[in-house]
Amino acid sequence: MQRLYKALLLSGFLGLASSPTLAQTAFGIQTEFDITYGSGTIAPEGVPLERDLLMDVYTPSPENVDYTRTTSAEPGPFPAVIYVHGGAHHRGGRRQEPFRLEAAVHSRPEDYARLLTPMGYVVFVIEYRLATENPEPAVKPGEAGLLPDVDAYITPEVFEATKRARGAMGLLQLEDTPEDRLFLWKAGMAGAEDARKALDFVIANADRFNIDPERIAMGGHSAGGGITLNVGVGMQAPLAAIFPLSGPDILYDHAPLIASGDFPPTLLMYSQFDEHTQLGDLPDIISLLRAGRADYTLAWVPGFAHFYPHQAVSLGDDGTRAAVGDRIIRFLEQNLRN
Incomplete structure (x- = not known):
């Protein structure tokens, strides 16, 4: 694993110190890239250090009202969406090439941002610390309502799925040891901590971004879906809605959460031939929400x-048929609009 950290130093930190960049306004969207929303501890080579955490912001533009739902010259405050990318906690980011697998072209985080922003949402696409950076979360197993046993989250199925992802990336394989299971647990926890930091940053800067802090949703795919569930349900963060797509179960003990019953409206989505880990976790997630x-x-x-792409057809438990993106839009309309 040490060789992995050395490779990271050469490839993973390039550009982290970049300053915010305001891109051109077009098609109802104004973009601002590389905004620092916080920092997190990582330990390449086993030496802890802090690195910046960045986000991209997509804002509806009043200069292009023909392409948006916005008609006012001075719109807002807008509802907001925080989008969290997937990648088995090992890969992915705010801007990336389309990912292709089994004849499917997966929608990128920026695709979701460009879908939602013209509908009148400020969209924050965030990065978070990845396993390849050896992150050090602020909490340990069993603290702050977390499951005390690492193996309750890093199950054999999760471990094998992660090994497949690492193999596809050409990374050194893990061994089924307590050390390597803890390594994976830390990545999951660090991602959740970072997404919560992003939410806190957005709320604290609501005026700057012209958003309503009481109308914020979070969503994401795969690892991003799990992070969304951890923040919205496990941490009980102040979110108006969440839409985890193909996400695994949470790091938190279910019993105290059920006692509180303070969960945001939730849109769950899975594919017919989804990962065994995700489909295996789904009954427990449903039981928790119920x-x-x-x-x-x-x-x-x-x-x-x-x-799957956001244009793919989805089938709802209410008998409806709609594209993934359209279903998300309808869900947000129901829960974020006054």
């Missing part, structure tokens, strides 16, 4: 494996 009296909806994407 026991906590959550307002939730479940939708399926037929014919796809774990990766």
